[in-house]
Amino acid sequence: MRRLRTYCLDALEKRAGELTPERQEAATAALAAWGEPEFFPAGLKQHAHNVTLPNHMSLLRAWRSMEEGGAFIGQSEAEYTTLILESIKAVFAVRLHIGIQPLHSMTLLSPPLILAEPAFFRHIYPRMKPAGLLADKVVAKALRTLQTQKTLCNETTEEFIKELQGSPQAQALIAERRHELDTLTLAVGLKAAQTCSAVMRLSPGVNHVFPALSVYAVNIRSNKMEARLKTRRLFEKIQSDLKQAVGCLLYTS
Structure with missing residues (x-):
């Protein structure tokens, strides 16, 4: 200020x-x-992690203070989920406390919750070939790791860490991914802070439902009856895949 x-x-x-x-x-x-x-006081520890930063921005915009929490490295997907839900509940508590005021006739109250998950490199998935930078196996492996990530909690091998340390190109790729993630996180946080909205960061697994969405779109737009008859089954599969990707705890919260 x-x-x-x-x-x-x-x-x-x-x-x-x-x-x-x-x-x-x-x-x-x-x-x-x-x-x-x-x-x-928001009654929340301010852990340094991109999955909760947008909610922290909403809280700070609403003049809520947080305890210092330090960096966060989860040991399981459940720990990330719990951290996200705690920050969401803190934002919801602010919205409930403030209620609807006369000033809201001139500003937005919605959305109360924003679902967010970046889809990095989605547009170049089919076109990546082992040429140029990707001729370097470590670079190709690093990109593939980013493309196939399905959870917020990820493990890697000591061998791959050593390979990354020996490849400046792979390190640049990881740094670019981190920069893109930071940009998206801050953009979502600014959007959320405008309306004191909570942000639920989803698992990267939701990005892998994209092929099923494409198949559903093709069939529902088709003029053929047999294609349109498939849409109900395809839609149910999409819902099932999304539920599995999001996780039961986030899905039922």
């Missing part, structure tokens, strides 16, 4: 001439009366 106030003061000083005298006076008075809102 201090940085925002400094920016506003600087902008007013440099561009005051673009405002009418009345607006200059109003802006000057508002900046002079600028105060820091009081933070309220």
